[in-house]
Amino acid sequence: xxxxxxxxxxxxxxxxxxxxxxxxxxxxxxxxxxxxxxxxxxxxxxxxxxxxxxxxxxxxxxxxxxxxxxxxxxxxxxxxxxxxxxxxxxxxxxxxxxxxxxxxxxxxxxxxxxxxxxxxxxxxxxxxxxxxxxxxxxxxxxxxxxxxxxxxxxxxxxxxxxxxxxxxxxxxxxxxxxxxxxxxxxxxxxxxxxxx
Ligand SMILES: [Zn+2]
Numbered sequence: 001x002x003x004x005x006x007x008x009x010x011x012x013x014x015x016x017x018x019x020x021x022x023x024x025x026x027x028x029x030x031x032x033x034x035x036x037x038x039x040x041x042x043x044x045x046x047x048x049x050x051x052x053x054x055x056x057x058x059x060x061x062x063x064x065x066x067x068x069x070x071x072x073x074x075x076x077x078x079x080x081x082x083x084x085x086x087x088x089x090x091x092x093x094x095x096x097x098x099x100x101x102x103x104x105x106x107x108x109x110x111x112x113x114x115x116x117x118x119x120x121x122x123x124x125x126x127x128x129x130x131x132x133x134x135x136x137x138x139x140x141x142x143x144x145x146x147x148x149x150x151x152x153x154x155x156x157x158x159x160x161x162x163x164x165x166x167x168x169x170x171x172x173x174x175x176x177x178x179x180x181x182x183x184x185x186x187x188x189x190x191x192x193x194x195x196x
Contacts, residue, residue, distance in 0.1 A: 016084075
């Protein structure tokens with residue numbers, strides 16, 4: 001694959017914009033560096049990996065962003081991004097298909113892991129809320145109350161892994177606590193179906 005195209009495929013435009021000093025707000029907007037203005041009218045789309053200024057009309061992809069910012073050509077911009085982000089690509093030697101496929105597979109795994117993290121976090125917090133409600137029953141003969149007492153702290157501990165834990169902590173959870181996730185899933189399903 002062509003060097004410029006490969007840089008474009010690998011470099012996330014949001015990260016690039018931030019690396020090159022653009023201060024994006026939560027909606028991925030910022031003051032346009034290409035014309036004078038006081039309110040942010042330059043907008044970045046992480047989904048489409050493009051940028052557009054609604055004030056001056058400039059826009060394009062990650063390569064044109066850096067080439068416009070630094071006033072250099074596309075190849076120089078690609079080289080600059082490659083260095084800044086540490087993509088490790090070689091401008092002289094194009095990557096083999098094997099390397100590209102390996103990279104795509106890695107990206108796919110990362111996406112799946114991200115999705116799993118979010119789903120599991122939601123599952124655990126849902127379960128904790130249910131446990132809190134069960135705790136209010138305050139009747140030792142009630143199985144739900146007992147479950148609340150037994151599971152509450154552990155569930156909170158798991159949630160903390162997802163809030164404060166490192167990526168290694170989450171991978172550990174993913175590897176070792178599959179049974180816990182299965183149990184909670186089926187517990188919540190029963191709860192939603194019967195209210196118990
Ligand atoms: Zn502008």
